Amino acid sequence: MGDHTIDLTVNGTTHSIDVEARMTLADALREECGLTGTHLGCEHGVCGACTVLMDGQPVRACLVFAVQCEGVEISTVEGLARDGQLHPLQQAFWDHHGLQCGFCTPGFLMLAVGALAENPDPSDEEMIEILSSNLCRCTGYQNIVKAVKAAAEHMRS
């Protein structure tokens, strides 16, 4: 169907897929790779629900084309838990009631994973700046901040 055959490496697994040039990374992950943990909240790069990592950097998967992603390591929420063991950020979101409907959660998790890899000990101001990248409509953010702070501390120790 598509015009381009590409190899998309997601969470260490390579998917050989046919896509049109216009297919977004988010749609390719969801429709072609079956990884529906990456959610679409606005499709114009504001809400951040579709945040994934490209070579460790958080990006909006709705603003990236799949054909741009050959030779790049994509990380999604499905790759966070290992052998049934939750990632410290997942665990902290659970412990601190950092989610209600859970739709924005994968995006916040990937945003935080990427940001903490770059700066494991952000100040309160830096934390507010980072987490203001994404929208949550349920929690009022308070418990998301608590969760990310707790996870950051845990990951540093």
Place this chain on the structure above:
Amino acid sequence: MIGSSPRRIEDRPLLTGTARFAADVTLAGQLHMRVVRSQLASGRIAAVDVDAALEMPGVAAVWTGADVGDLPPIDFRMTKVEGLSPYRQPVLAVDFVRYVGEPVAVVFAESEYLAEDAADLVFVDYDDLEVSLDVTMPTLFQPDLSGEPARIEKGYGDVEKAFGEADVVVELELAIGRHSGVPLETRGALATWDGAALRVYGAAKVPHYNRDAVARMLGLDRDHVHFSEGHVGGGFGIRGELYPEDVLVCVAAMRLGRPIKWIEDRREHLVAANHSRDQVHRIRAAATRDGVITAIDDEFFHDQGAYVRTHAATVPDLTAAMLPGPYRIPSYRVTGHIVLTNKTPAGTYRAPGRYEGTFVRERVIDAVADRLGLDRIEVRRMNLITPGEIPYERDLLALGTHVVYDSGDYPTLLDAVLDHVDHTTLVAELVSRRGRGELVGMGVGLFVEKSGLGPFDEVRIELSEDGTVEVITGVASIGQGIETAMAQVCASALGADFESIRVTHGQTDRIDRGMGAFATRTTVMTGSATLAASQTLRRMIIDEAAAMLEASPADLDVAEGRVFVVGSPGASVGFAEVGAVTGGLSATEEFTTDHMTYPYGVHLAVVAVDAETSAVAVERFVIGYDVGKAINPTLVEGQLVGAVAQGLGGALYEEFVFDDHGQPLATSFMDYLMPTLTEMPPVEIVLSEATPSPLNPLGVKGAGEGGITAVGAAVAAAIDDALTSPGLVRRLPVTPDRLRAV
């Protein structure tokens, strides 16, 4: 378990990306539906040309209004008021379009991308008609149909006499902007027809009602229609109502013989899903010179948008019924005009009618205090209903039920909030900061909420052969933590192991009746039904275990999924053994009520206004709220804090703006501004369990809406205070442009 805050049982799939939201469901052979929407706010459809779209490879069908002309319009679910029926929305527009975003045609194609391409090829020719946008100036809906189909009129006491005898009368015109729930997951639906039965995925909020409504519309036996709720990305009142798109996927699945999937995009959502609020009030209050309010007389105009949808008159009805709030107000009269305009149709959004009414009432109380030179808080205190007057009956109906405040101690909660912030010190600090040139101020808003709308909820609890416990309800989950809360109630009352309880909701083939999740009703209604069913099942399990243990039922107790002899815990049987011996047990109970329960709260905001930009920053927000009994305090606090964020959105940032032609200007998240973390103040909660509700066995009053109700009121008062300009704020949202203009 009741009263503790275990981690939620529903979280794991949401954290690991294995949840199944509507868009995550894919069925073999599915077609994608794309809606062609009106680009005009008011017009006559001259012609719809679908030829080019139909010729596109991969397109299975294109329908216009004529293709579904046999379907009735979508009916009302709630609050029927005489005269509204002609204003219901057709599934696809016929002859006329009335708002930008109205479905005019639908395209069915092999992929979402193709469907969108084909939709672009559908050409609709319109003749422009005059646009009606001013809610205070109703025009005609059709040549022979008024643009004001109905009025809500309520009241009690002798208002004229009170105004005649008043020492002081204040009069205000106040407006609440158009905003809405805007859940982060857009709407979506997927339907499949096997020749005999229709299955619909993507259900939310009221699956059983929608099953029945779709069955009626399509002429199906309701036993052949099944609605299934997956994960739901936020509700807030707007999601899960029956919309045209939901009906279209059902009809198409039947007619085209393939599964039909529709996932809304964000732009569509912002012009097509229910808007809310959008009222103009002209309110008068009569008072004595001491500040006792003797009457309120309100006339308001409710902008219903282009059609009357499923909620019918719910929002204006609640506005009118709940406006008096926690105050005595001996005489009250209200007239609410339901007015049709050429904007997106409106429905409920978290605290419908109360966010609006509370803003209006609290503004008028501030105005009375300001006029008399009295302290705003003291005027509130002297007008509050006191605990000795409760239960307090208002001679009013809300959603068809008598308004009786069942429980409450309003003055004590007000004091608790003032103590929490050390009110005297806070006021002194603000005065001192203002003295240094800062524009800072404080405002409060008091309110009564409502919760636990009946008439019933039913719960079945099953002990399976292998000993697991499943709670099956007709309620729905919209992210509020209903599974955890119900499992806590069940674990407590049944003695089951909390971690092993499964809660099933929103599946119409698992339980025949259910009311769903709205009106802050689930913890009250479903919780009470869960309690009753747990108690019944507990007795059944004890009776079985008594035979197995050769003991008297009176000597047995249950905990952590085991039945044991009191005093000799060694003699026990587990639920698994009881399940194996009995082949499984099941208990069904219902909870019914004719009255809502009325939680109440106090909001306090501290704001700072930027002298250069006129931007308002909320420095601090405090909520005092009485829930009667918190099943899970962490979940209650989560509900309240999340609601504050939404309330701030409506108070300061979010607004569906239209230009003079009725073109919507807020059609992306760049224009419709929802609060991010940067805009959120720390929220402090003074959670009260002082007055349990006598109306249900748990004593609970819901917490779903109380975080939003007085946010607009408190922020408005705080801005007045910051700018030392009493009565300055008369309209929400208070955007920098508007603030600069006044």
